[in-house]
Amino acid sequence: MDRIRIDKWLWAARFYKTRTLSADEVERGRVQVNGHDVKPAREVKAGDTVSLRQGPVLRTVLVRGVSGQRGPAPVAQALYEETPESLQARAQQAEQRRLAPEPALAQEHGRPTKRERRELDAATGGWGERWSASVDG
Template identity: 40%
Template sequence: MAEKEKLRIDKYLWAIRVFKTRTLASDACKAGRIKLDGKNIKPSYEVKIGDVYQVAKGIERKVVKVTGLLENRVDAKTAVNFYEDITPVEQTQAFKSMFHAPILKRDRGTGRPTKADRREIDDLKDNFFEEQEENQD
């Protein structure tokens, strides 16, 4: 494990496997999806041990605390030792519940849905999402 005193945030996020490529990490910084104390940071920002970063990756939100500096990308089991995921439980559960949405599938060859079919599908979707909101309250 190569540890360094100075390390760029884009390289760090790539090394701990938050982003698949360093370019994606750099683009996320430029787009304002990586924040330190609520402020956007540039890809060249130097990471310090103890910093807490808010990372927005698509619909997923993470809060990551730096526990060690890692210059090169390593396997996931090793990478876990260099950061601490302190994302609030509510946020993690909200993200995971999005994947439990109903999958509406039509049989192959049945053609386009009729107006009545579409209304039934819309009712099913609306009822599902209303139930999810009630369960979160």
């Protein structure tokens, strides 16, 4: 077997958990082969360059082998070799995420509890004499 569908190869190389998921990512344009957008049925062979986006991470790998079976991780890792530029870019992105985490993740709590809401209302003066949120006289 010297050629295989890109969606099946991505699944066998363990980039995506299911073959359906890999086919969806290819259709969404998050996977390129040799710099071109492809369809899930596009065949890859050893020597092709595959660029794929996994969340915020862009990876570029060189196809070293093809397999139609999903095997253990060491076997899957032998199917590709990540380019040095891709490894360096991933390391830089990881360092950036470490130094400047997502602001939304810094929130410890979600909505205020009933008690906290009452404390907030008491601290800001509450509704006062108004019985409605409308701004009518």
